[in-house]
Amino acid sequence: GQSLEQPSEVTAVEGAIVQINCTYQTSGFYGLSWYQQHDGGAPTFLSYNGLDGLEETGRFSSFLSRSDSYGYLLLQELQMKDSASYFCAAGSGTGGFKTIFGAGTRLFVKA
Amino acid sequence: GAGVSQSPSNKVTEKGKDVELRCDPISGHTALYWYRQSLGQGLEFLIYFQGNSAPDKSGLPSDRFSAERTGGSVSTLTIQRTQQEDSAVYLCASSLGGTQTYEQYFGPGTRLTVT
Numbered sequence: 387g388q389s390l391e392q393p394s395e396v397t398a399v400e401g402a403i404v405q406i407n408c409t410y411q412t413s414g415f416y417g418l419s420w421y422q423q424h425d426g427g428a429p430t431f432l433s434y435n436g437l438d439g440l441e442e443t444g445r446f447s448s449f450l451s452r453s454d455s456y457g458y459l460l461l462q463e464l465q466m467k468d469s470a471s472y473f474c475a476a477g478s479g480t481g482g483f484k485t486i487f488g489a490g491t492r493l494f495v496k497a
Numbered sequence: 498g499a500g501v502s503q504s505p506s507n508k509v510t511e512k513g514k515d516v517e518l519r520c521d522p523i524s525g526h527t528a529l530y531w532y533r534q535s536l537g538q539g540l541e542f543l544i545y546f547q548g549n550s551a552p553d554k555s556g557l558p559s560d561r562f563s564a565e566r567t568g569g570s571v572s573t574l575t576i577q578r579t580q581q582e583d584s585a586v587y588l589c590a591s592s593l594g595g596t597q598t599y600e601q602y603f604g605p606g607t608r609l610t611v612t
Contacts, residue, residue: 416599417599419599419600419601421601428588428603428604428605428606429540429588429590429601429603430603431599431600431601431602434599434600436599473539473540475540477598477599479553481547481594481595481598482598482599483528483530483545483547483553483594483598484542484545484553484555484556485530485542485545485601486542487532487539487540487541487542488539489538489539490538490539
């Protein structure tokens with residue numbers, strides 16, 4: 387089967403750094419994406435790793451290790467508006483179109 | 498430019514009725530996806546379309562679910578003989594495809610309630 391595992395909840399304080407881990411088990415793995423979803427909103431794309439290593443996009447960075455079937459999303463300089471759910475998603479199959487999402491990590495940012 | 502749009506935004510239906518959900522992807526996006534999200538849960542892959550290729554229907558939960566994409570643009574997800582467990586938010590997304598397939602743009606979703 388295909389599955390992704392990530393922690394259900396993470397709490398951090400404003401200004402801190404938080405890491406959300408994701409381990410995956412997918413056949414024909416293509417790459418790992420990260421999405422943010424605020425309550426009542428639609429998911430929005432944050433980052434993608436097709437190759438091993440670190441990708442940096444502003445305050446957000448994402449990492450992938452194919453050999454470990456593991457990735458993480460790193461959020462720096464946390465702000466209250468970062469309180470949301472974060473999903474890792476694995477692309478698989480031809481062209482990586484088939485996308486399987488993890489159950490999501492709920493991030494609470496405290497003042 | 499215009500984003501992904503979905504209609505209706507909310508749909509309440511009686512158990513056993515059929516429903517149709519519509520998705521208008523971003524113009525020029527060749528890939529289109531349907532997902533289902535239950536309250537507080539992750540996104541469940543249902544189906545994707547890519548260009549003129551046969552759709553990947555491997556995520557459809559039963560034969561009551563079907564989807565089509567006409568002219569490589571608008572897509573309709575049909576649920577026949579709805580059941581209460583079909584209640585969820587149905588999300589549509591589109592992407593450029595090719596090397597940009599991983600960046601999916603989501604519509605606001607259709608909240609389906611089966612009574």
